[in-house]
C-alpha cells in the first residue's frame with residue numbers, strides 16, 4: 001500500500017486537553033477512509049491537521065511523500081469540505097463550481113470543460129443554472145462536493161458531510177458518495193460519529209477514543225473482531241458478560257463458565273468481558289457451546305428480522321437476540337421461558353479498556 005497521506009505521531013493540545021494524542025495513520029491512494037468516534041474524541045482536529053488548518057505540537061503530516069507539516073492549507077493538495085457547504089447564494093450552481101478555478105486564473109475554456117465534467121459526475125448538469133435556494137438539501141450537498149472535486153485534490157476531506165440531511169436522504173447520499181469516490185478515484189477521508197455511516201461507506205475505518213485510535217481496519221474487521229470493549233460497544237449492538245479469564249473462556253460470577261477463545265493479550269485470571277453479537281444467538285440452543293435461559297421480556301418486529309430481549313437471572317441487562325423472521329413461531333410469548341445458545345467461536349473475549 002503506498003501511503004498518500006501519512007500522519008506520523010501527531011499531537012495537538014488545546015490547553016490541558018490533548019485532542020490528538022500521538023496518532024499515526026496512513027491513507028492509501030484511491031481509498032475511502034472514515035474517522036469515526038464519539039463527540040470530542042478528536043476526529044475534526046485530526047482532519048484539520050491533515051488539511052493544514054491546525055499545526056501539530058509535535059509529529060509530521062506527509063502528503064504524497066512530502067513533508068507538509070508547515071505548509072499552508074491552500075498549498076496542500078487537499079480540499080476540506082465544510083459541513084455548512086458554504087455555497088454562494090447569489091451564484092448559479094455552475095458559477096459556484098467554477099469559482100475556485102477562476103481564482104486560480106485558469107483559461108476560460110479549461111474552466112468550462114472541467115466544470116461540465118464535474119457537474120456530469122455529480123449528476124447536476126440539468127441544474128447548472130439554478131441558484132442554491134432552488135435546490136434540495138441533497139442537491140446542495142452535491143454542489144458542495146462538485147466544487148471541491150473540480151479542483152482535483154489528491155485527497156478530499158469531508159467533515160460530517162451528511163449531518164444536515166434527513167435520514168432517508170442521508171442513506172441515499174451515502175451510496176452516492178461512495179459511487180462518486182469510485183468514479184473520480186480520489187482519496188476520501190470522512191469524519192462521522194455515525195457508525196452505520198462509516199461501515200456502509202468506508203474501505204477502512206479508524207475508530208477514535210480520547211485522541212487516540214482505538215482500532216483501525218476494514219469495517220468487517222472492527223465488527224467481527226473488535227479489539228476492545230469500547231470498540232465492541234461503539235460498533236453495532238453487543239451482549240457483554242463481565243468476569244475473569246479462564247482457560248476455556250470466561251468465568252462469570254453467577255452464570256458460571258462461558259466458552260470462548262482466549263486471545264493472546266489476555267492472561268488467565270485477568271478481568272475481562274465476553275461479548276457476543278445479537279445475531280449469533282440462536283433458539284436452536286441444544287448443541288451450542290453456551291446456553292442461557294431466561295424469560296422473554298420484549299419482542300420487536302423489524303421488517304426482515306426480530307429483536308428479542310430476554311431477562312436472565314444474574315444479569316443486569318437483558319440479553320438481546322436478533323433472529324430471522326422464521327424463528328417467530330418458535331419464540332414463546334412475552335413472559336415465557338426460553339433458552340438461547342451460541343458457539344464458542346462467536347464469543348469475543350475483550351480487555352475492559
Ligand code: ATP
Pocket residue numbers: 014017018019037038039040041042043044045046193
Ligand atoms: P465532534 O464530533 O463533537 O465534532 P470531534 O471528535 O470532532 O468532536 P474535536 O472537535 O476534534 O472532536 O475536539 C477534540 C477535543 O479538543 C475536544 O475536547 C474539544 O473540546 C477540544 N478542542 C477542539 N478544538 C479546540 C479549540 N480550538 N480550542 C480548545 N479546545 C478545542
